[in-house]
Amino acid sequence: MKKISKYFTNEDYQKKIIPFLSVLLGFIMGALIMLFSGYNPLEAYSALLKGAGFYGSIKRFGDTLLNMTTLIFTGLSVAFAFRTGLFNIGAAGQMLMGGFIAVYIGIIFDLPRIIHLPFAVISAGLAGALWASIPGILKAKFKVHEVVTTIMMNWIAYWSVYYFVPNYIPGNFDTESAVIKESASLRTDWLSSLFKGSYVNLGLFLSIIAVIIIWWILEKTTFGYELKAVGFNPNSAEYAGMKVNRNIVFSMMISGTLAGLAGAVYYLGYTNNIKIGELPTQGFDGIAVALLGLNNPIGIVFSSFLFGFMNAGKLFMSASTEVPKELIEIIIAVIIFFAAANLMIKGFLSKINKVIYRKEGEKNV
Amino acid sequence: MDYVIEMLNIRKEFPGIVANDNITLRVIPGEIHALLGENGAGKSTLMSILFGLYKPDKGIIKVRGKEVNISNPNIATELGIGMVHQHFKLIHNFTVTENIILGMEKTKGLSIDIKSAAKRIKELSNLYGLKVDPYAKIEDISVGMQQRVEILKMLYRNADILIFDEPTAVLTPQEVEELMNIMRRLIDEGKSIILITHKLKEIKAIANRCTIIRKGKGIATVDVASTSTEKMAELMVGHEVNFKVKKGEPKLGDVLLKVDKLNVKDNRDITAVKDVSFEVRGGEILGIAGVDGNGQTELIEAITGLRKVESGKIILNGEEVQDWSIRKRNELGLGHIPEDRHKHGLVLDFLLEDNMILENYYKSPFSSKGILNREEIRKYSDRLIKEFDVRCGKGSKTIVRSMSGGNQQKAIIAREIDRSPQVLVVSQPTRGLDVGAIEYIHKRLIEERDKGKAILLFSLELDEILNVSDRIAVMYEGNIVGIVDAKSTDENELGLMMAGSKGGNKNEKNI
Ligand SMILES: Nc1ncnc2c1ncn2[C@@H]1O[C@H](COP(=O)(O)OP(=O)(O)OP(=O)(O)O)[C@@H](O)[C@H]1O
Ligand SMILES: [Mg+2]
Numbered sequence: 029m030k031k032i033s034k035y036f037t038n039e040d041y042q043k044k045i046i047p048f049l050s051v052l053l054g055f056i057m058g059a060l061i062m063l064f065s066g067y068n069p070l071e072a073y074s075a076l077l078k079g080a081g082f083y084g085s086i087k088r089f090g091d092t093l094l095n096m097t098t099l100i101f102t103g104l105s106v107a108f109a110f111r112t113g114l115f116n117i118g119a120a121g122q123m124l125m126g127g128f129i130a131v132y133i134g135i136i137f138d139l140p141r142i143i144h145l146p147f148a149v150i151s152a153g154l155a156g157a158l159w160a161s162i163p164g165i166l167k168a169k170f171k172v173h174e175v176v177t178t179i180m181m182n183w184i185a186y187w188s189v190y191y192f193v194p195n196y197i198p199g200n201f202d203t204e205s206a207v208i209k210e211s212a213s214l215r216t217d218w219l220s221s222l223f224k225g226s227y228v229n230l231g232l233f234l235s236i237i238a239v240i241i242i243w244w245i246l247e248k249t250t251f252g253y254e255l256k257a258v259g260f261n262p263n264s265a266e267y268a269g270m271k272v273n274r275n276i277v278f279s280m281m282i283s284g285t286l287a288g289l290a291g292a293v294y295y296l297g298y299t300n301n302i303k304i305g306e307l308p309t310q311g312f313d314g315i316a317v318a319l320l321g322l323n324n325p326i327g328i329v330f331s332s333f334l335f336g337f338m339n340a341g342k343l344f345m346s347a348s349t350e351v352p353k354e355l356i357e358i359i360i361a362v363i364i365f366f367a368a369a370n371l372m373i374k375g376f377l378s379k380i381n382k383v384i385y386r387k388e389g390e391k392n393v
Numbered sequence: 394m395d396y397v398i399e400m401l402n403i404r405k406e407f408p409g410i411v412a413n414d415n416i417t418l419r420v421i422p423g424e425i426h427a428l429l430g431e432n433g434a435g436k437s438t439l440m441s442i443l444f445g446l447y448k449p450d451k452g453i454i455k456v457r458g459k460e461v462n463i464s465n466p467n468i469a470t471e472l473g474i475g476m477v478h479q480h481f482k483l484i485h486n487f488t489v490t491e492n493i494i495l496g497m498e499k500t501k502g503l504s505i506d507i508k509s510a511a512k513r514i515k516e517l518s519n520l521y522g523l524k525v526d527p528y529a530k531i532e533d534i535s536v537g538m539q540q541r542v543e544i545l546k547m548l549y550r551n552a553d554i555l556i557f558d559e560p561t562a563v564l565t566p567q568e569v570e571e572l573m574n575i576m577r578r579l580i581d582e583g584k585s586i587i588l589i590t591h592k593l594k595e596i597k598a599i600a601n602r603c604t605i606i607r608k609g610k611g612i613a614t615v616d617v618a619s620t621s622t623e624k625m626a627e628l629m630v631g632h633e634v635n636f637k638v639k640k641g642e643p644k645l646g647d648v649l650l651k652v653d654k655l656n657v658k659d660n661r662d663i664t665a666v667k668d669v670s671f672e673v674r675g676g677e678i679l680g681i682a683g684v685d686g687n688g689q690t691e692l693i694e695a696i697t698g699l700r701k702v703e704s705g706k707i708i709l710n711g712e713e714v715q716d717w718s719i720r721k722r723n724e725l726g727l728g729h730i731p732e733d734r735h736k737h738g739l740v741l742d743f744l745l746e747d748n749m750i751l752e753n754y755y756k757s758p759f760s761s762k763g764i765l766n767r768e769e770i771r772k773y774s775d776r777l778i779k780e781f782d783v784r785c786g787k788g789s790k791t792i793v794r795s796m797s798g799g800n801q802q803k804a805i806i807a808r809e810i811d812r813s814p815q816v817l818v819v820s821q822p823t824r825g826l827d828v829g830a831i832e833y834i835h836k837r838l839i840e841e842r843d844k845g846k847a848i849l850l851f852s853l854e855l856d857e858i859l860n861v862s863d864r865i866a867v868m869y870e871g872n873i874v875g876i877v878d879a880k881s882t883d884e885n886e887l888g889l890m891m892a893g894s895k896g897g898n899k900n901e902k903n904i
Contacts, residue, residue: 250760260742267737268751269720
């Protein structure tokens, strides 16, 4: 009994179950809304799961993983910045720039795959790092808040791509680029045939490697220790002899690298070309993924899987049950709301605990 | 007898520690009731319970004879209970008035009625002699003044049971005097006060009764007038305490720190340290006394590398370091126990063990080739916790933010003393520490001195300066007005020098 009780009272444990409770509450809320509007929630949810490939079609499950891949990268990007005291709202722009460079290299160069693909992927990471370094430097040198500058950089990325794509790598339509060469694609035959034609690609493995590396940097290295110290308290980091400004720029650049890689796996693995006139929404979804994953690399794998399957399944659900796909957005919004309003849930948990485990002599509650 | 507050058999547990274990506290109307106990004994926790911040696991609280359930601070406020916290809770870019009415704004039409609030604050301020300007911004007023704003906040809410959690720890001796006068006036107006302090002198001077707690347990409630300070200290720590540390003659070594014609500017770009020169030799402790705000902070920051030097030299271990980075100075042999433990000394959201290696994390054995060695870090931190008696719920795994103020300070001191640097710059080392811990820290500082290290001690406590130092320099308006021998000076002479007189004629040594 005591063992369960600690999940209701101990702060550390409370923190860990809040995301799960939020998800549960999100789905309950979604079910209630469906009931009130005359839909059958059981039907809808089983269609959602089917659409995400939990049963029925392995291809659809591949699409879930495909969705997850990009979100892992953007989620990690936001979380890494956050753990080191920075709020990177610019993952979308960094992802777009990374994707643009990757696609550009994928189109312009003619190289054997073993060189072409790594070249394109690494350049995407570097482009993201470079893009993010500007807000980093502005913060370190002039104390300009990164929220403002990263948002501005998003729009600069948007309009740069808008200009560069039709002028340098034009495709069949005015609004998109040409298609990348196969030697720069992240798709592979064996994965596609394993998942019966899904576009799930090598990016999946890259994302898992990134999770491990980021976890390792944050938890095991002196570099990560420094970055976290600077993030939590720049004054004491300075007192301890750390280079605060340099670390702010490094943090931003690593965060940007991850977002840039998100661009690589999305554009080189899924779309194969780049469209103008849109900021990739995954950049912003990354904020939600990081929040729900408690800014923890392992947590982000879970939360991006959740978001991935909801994205993958929602179209199928609305097609087969007539429940509008916007309902999924509502559920996501509710989950985020509860995850963010964790204080409320904490209080709620303590109350439940009091009711279940009323102790002797507890007069004062 | 009627009590205004009765807290009966209170118990409160935190993960890994029982902070309050069956404590009973009874307060008589119109008295000043002191609460005495070691660092981490559970004083702040008990008061937080009374103020509705924590729920007790067990126990009954009665206010004016009636059993109550104080489930949040608003209820405490309604019951007439007010609290000044150990670390203030004011919003820095708001005015005094805005801070005071926050959460209970009266409106006039659609706008907040600041004017009448400010008027009432002025009246209250005059009534109790607080001298607070209702329109001043918090960031522009001194710490002592901020504390009075906290007092006004309670009075504005008509509190008549006032809790002060270590109010004097951050005050200069003059401000302490003034605070005591304010408290006396509050009692005259019919209020009751619960006062937490580690300073037995203050308890003697102002309290009527004193409840002593040790490791979460209530030990005794004594009548202050008829109990000696020695007795109270003994009840508190469980054994006898020596107030005066023993130390032998200094064995002077080479000059390890030399400051030469140093000029440093403060945040407002005004020269705060003016042509200051002195030397500290290995094997001696040079105390620096002075009223707060006479350039001490800027001098410390310049020596330790947190602040730029305008002109002059700092010579550490024979090297000119005024333009060196902090890291390089540390590696050459500089240690620093900072004045503001929350700002500089600790990363509050780190584990205790991660704070113990704040300056050494990149060195062997804590890491090699950039990889942290968790096992070694844990071992090291466990040793320091034991050696310096840092008390906390989960040992090395405790989040520092949840530790009691005094134990946070002990953690910093443990870290810096254990590094055993050639030159140790120490600022307010025992602020907020209990008498037992103070004795221990002083002993350790003297041990370092006897190992041949040079120690520069900044303190606002004259007792501490007189007790620990070998020589004493006094700072006034950015200058060092004189350096005297600690054995042949006294509070009076230092007091005069602190007011600017070129004191110490009888034994000034020219160094
Ligand atoms: N929120 C919390 N979570 C976990 N442990 C806590 C928390 N607050 C206090 N503690 C622990 O409870 C004990 C009592 O702490 P408390 O702050 O009441 O001590 P104190 O008597 O005020 O000490 P000091 O004189 O150092 O301020 C300490 O060991 C502290 O680590
Ligand atoms: Mg306390």
